Amino acid sequence: MVQEREPPGSHGSQGSGPQGAPPAIAVSTVIFALRPEGDATGSTPSLWTPFVLRTREPHLDRWALPGGWLPGGEELESAAARTLGETTGLHPSYLEQLYTFGGVDRSPTGRVVTVVYSALVRTDEVEQAAPGENVRWFRADRLPRLAFDHNAIVDYALERLRTKVEYAHIAHSFLGETFTLSQLRSVHEAVLGQELDAANFRRSMAASPEIVATGELMAGTPHRPPKLYRYRNQTHATRHRDAQSENPTAERVRP
Amino acid sequence: MVQEREPPGSHGSQGSGPQGAPPAIAVSTVIFALRPEGDATGSTPSLWTPFVLRTREPHLDRWALPGGWLPGGEELESAAARTLGETTGLHPSYLEQLYTFGGVDRSPTGRVVTVVYSALVRTDEVEQAAPGENVRWFRADRLPRLAFDHNAIVDYALERLRTKVEYAHIAHSFLGETFTLSQLRSVHEAVLGQELDAANFRRSMAASPEIVATGELMAGTPHRPPKLYRYRNQTHATRHRDAQSENPTAERVRP
DNA sequence: TCAAAAGTGTTAGATATACACCCATGA
DNA sequence: TCATGGGTGTATATCTAACACTTTTGA
Numbered sequence: 001m002v003q004e005r006e007p008p009g010s011h012g013s014q015g016s017g018p019q020g021a022p023p024a025i026a027v028s029t030v031i032f033a034l035r036p037e038g039d040a041t042g043s044t045p046s047l048w049t050p051f052v053l054r055t056r057e058p059h060l061d062r063w064a065l066p067g068g069w070l071p072g073g074e075e076l077e078s079a080a081a082r083t084l085g086e087t088t089g090l091h092p093s094y095l096e097q098l099y100t101f102g103g104v105d106r107s108p109t110g111r112v113v114t115v116v117y118s119a120l121v122r123t124d125e126v127e128q129a130a131p132g133e134n135v136r137w138f139r140a141d142r143l144p145r146l147a148f149d150h151n152a153i154v155d156y157a158l159e160r161l162r163t164k165v166e167y168a169h170i171a172h173s174f175l176g177e178t179f180t181l182s183q184l185r186s187v188h189e190a191v192l193g194q195e196l197d198a199a200n201f202r203r204s205m206a207a208s209p210e211i212v213a214t215g216e217l218m219a220g221t222p223h224r225p226p227k228l229y230r231y232r233n234q235t236h237a238t239r240h241r242d243a244q245s246e247n248p249t250a251e252r253v254r255p
Numbered sequence: 256m257v258q259e260r261e262p263p264g265s266h267g268s269q270g271s272g273p274q275g276a277p278p279a280i281a282v283s284t285v286i287f288a289l290r291p292e293g294d295a296t297g298s299t300p301s302l303w304t305p306f307v308l309r310t311r312e313p314h315l316d317r318w319a320l321p322g323g324w325l326p327g328g329e330e331l332e333s334a335a336a337r338t339l340g341e342t343t344g345l346h347p348s349y350l351e352q353l354y355t356f357g358g359v360d361r362s363p364t365g366r367v368v369t370v371v372y373s374a375l376v377r378t379d380e381v382e383q384a385a386p387g388e389n390v391r392w393f394r395a396d397r398l399p400r401l402a403f404d405h406n407a408i409v410d411y412a413l414e415r416l417r418t419k420v421e422y423a424h425i426a427h428s429f430l431g432e433t434f435t436l437s438q439l440r441s442v443h444e445a446v447l448g449q450e451l452d453a454a455n456f457r458r459s460m461a462a463s464p465e466i467v468a469t470g471e472l473m474a475g476t477p478h479r480p481p482k483l484y485r486y487r488n489q490t491h492a493t494r495h496r497d498a499q500s501e502n503p504t505a506e507r508v509r510p
Numbered sequence: 511t512c513a514a515a516a517g518t519g520t521t522a523g524a525t526a527t528a529c530a531c532c533c534a535t536g537a
Numbered sequence: 538t539c540a541t542g543g544g545t546g547t548a549t550a551t552c553t554a555a556c557a558c559t560t561t562t563g564a
Contacts, residue, residue: 021327025278025368072276072366076357099503100355100370102331111327113280113370115355156503182543200527202544223541224534437515455554457517478515479561 023102023111027079028067028150030098030157031090031119032140033126034174034190045123045190046139047161049154050088051146053134058108059147063136065154067114080117089129092119094173098157106149118157120173141193165191169210172231178214180226181205205229278357278366282334283322283405285353285412286345286374287395288381289429289445300378300445301394302416304409305343306401308389313363314402318391320409322369335372344384347374349428352503353412361404373412375428396448420446424465427486433469435481436460460484 034045051063068083070076081095095117102113138144140158143151165171171187172179185201205211212232217225289300306318323338325331336350350372357368393399395413398406420426426442427434440456460466467487472480 023280023325023327025280070278070357070368072278073359075359076355076368097355100331100352102325102370104328104330113325113331113368115357115368180543197527197529198542199529199544199546204526221542222536224536224543226543435516452554452556453515454517454519454556459553476515477563478513479517479563481516 021110023113025070026067026112026114027070027076027083027117028065028114028153029080029084029092029095029117029119030065030154031084031088031092031121032157032161032174033090033121033137034123034187035126035137045186047141047158047190048137049140049143050090050131050135050137051150052087052132053136054147055134062147063138063144063150064147065116065150070115076115077117080115080119084119088131088135090119090121091125091129092121093125094120094170098160099153101149101153103149116153116157118160120170122174122176124176162191162193169208169231172211178216178228178230180218180228182226184211184229276365278368280325281322281367281369282325282331282338282372283320283369283408284335284339284347284350284372284374285320285409286339286343286347286376287412287416287429288345288376288392289378289442290381290392300441302396302413302445303392304395304398305345305386305390305392306405307342307387308391309402310389317402318393318399318405319402320371320405325370331370332372335370335374339374343386343390345374345376346380346384347376348380349375349425353415354408356404356408358404371408371412373415375425377429377431379431417447424463424486427466433471433483433485435473435483437481439466439484 031050033048033050035048036045050066052066054060054062054064066084066087068079068086070079074082076097077095081092084090084092098116098118100113100115102111104111106112106114140154143154145151146154161170165188171184171191174187175183181202182198184205185196185198188201189196210232211229214228214230216228218228219225286305288303288305290303291300305321307321309315309317309319321339321342323334323341325334329337331352332350336347339345339347353371353373355368355370357366359366361367361369395409398409400406401409416425420443426439426446429442430438436457437453439460440451440453443456444451465487466484469483469485471483473483474480
């Protein structure tokens with residue numbers, strides 16, 4: 001990349017294609033959280049995502065992903081975390097880059113290249129956050145017609161989440177610091193949309209060194225109290241591969 | 256994304272962060288090809304990648320990934336294919352988006368967000384292409400100190416290629432229209448850097464519906480002639496998930 | 511007929527899947 | 538004591554990995 005470059009400020013012929021103006025860079029985030037199914041408590045949870053109501057053209061009055069323009073001095077991931085926090089009040093427990101959408105005709109008002117992030121937030125975080133007036137949650141599999149190409153983006157994020165939850169340990173990001181294996185299983189079931197064998201799921205998780213028992217039990221259950229587990233932050237000595245602290249598989253876990 | 260937007264042309268406060276100037280968008284491509292090991296023919300092939308010599312500051316005289324600024328009217332993938340063609344003369348048989356690198360301090364002359372693509376080219380394509388004066392190939396695992404953060408980018412692309420070759424059918428992109436299972440195996444071995452059991456590899460490939468026998472045999476071998484296979488372009492009815500023809504898992508296969 | 515690579519067969523071990531069954535607690 | 542989810546055991550099917558062995562050609 002960056003074959004040549006004028007001094008900053010004078011952007012020379014950079015990006016001056018047939019359309020004239022250089023592309024603008026935006027950052028957006030698809031946020032996933034687990035919420036109880038209906039109004040009745042105790043039912044199986046399902047995946048929900050928050051959207052922001054657009055208050056101006058284009059796509060006025062349609063729901064859109066939280067996001068905003070990328071400031072010149074802000075990191076991509078930081079901009080994603082900031083913009084999603086400003087609009088929804090949420091603090092993600094997991095945040096990773098998903099894909100960059102740059103279709104020429106994505107926006108009717110000009111070329112926009114959007115770096116999309118995928119975020120997971122804990123259920124308790126959702127409950128205590130104060131969402132803005134123009135924020136509404138929708139079931140991830142029952143979306144309205146969104147602004148721009150955001151329907152396709154969410155669909156892709158959902159697909160990625162489903163494949164990734166099977167080989168990466170990200171399900172715990174939906175839960176609190178400690179959790180039971182049943183809770184973890186219900187996360188997997190909600191994401192995958194299918195029931196899992198409790199016995200086999202338990203074994204496969206217990207086999208992983210990332211999931212460790214705390215030694216404590218959960219109290220207050222109307223039956224046998226389950227063991228509590230914790231996700232072990234894998235040595236945190238994961239070789240970093242980028243000299244400029246840009247890690248393609250970065251993961252932020254909330255303290 | 257795209258919460259609000261002035262009319263194109265007047266970019267308003269878009270991207271006007273602490274650093275002032277809005278970020279520039281570049282597109283770069285990590286190109287992989289299989290080349291014979293040493294000068295001796297017949298030895299096991301290895302992975303090579305081409306780089307372009309920088310002819311100006313910053314990072315003058317260092318090798319860099321092929322790429323360039325994104326024109327306002329060009330698709331991301333198109334820009335990747337064009338810039339890699341202009342510099343190396345190559346036509347990729349596979350091209351997919353890898354990751355977007357946007358670290359604030361990636362370039363000493365200003366903020367640059369680079370959408371990086373990963374490309375595979377066939378061996379015969381490499382042989383017939385006329386590379387420019389300032390293009391040189393290096394073994395992917397023996398790189399010099401590259402410009403910017405390109406060492407980290409290539410390392411990441413290599414890691415992705417290794418993991419992806421195991422579950423996705425992309426190895427054939429290094430070969431011609433038809434190929435023997437031995438050739439395909441040697442591709443996997445070169446990418447993974449380890450030998451594979453010929454018998455088991457054959458079975459696992461034959462089990463896949465994507466790999467089909469043409470019915471013909473390869474002639475001119477000094478031993479038993481092997482069957483030729485072809486990659487079946489999986490129905491090409493892969494559900495597209497993006498209304499604006501932007502497919503996160505797009506794949507271009509050369510005719 | 512020999513070398514070399516193509517291609518098939520077989521088996522032990524590991525992993526996945528289904529499901530029977532016991533355990534510990536609150537009500 | 539009973540209902541309920543927590544947790545263990547176990548048998549079967551499937552997949553994986555290792556390697557012996559047969560086949561087919563050119564030299």
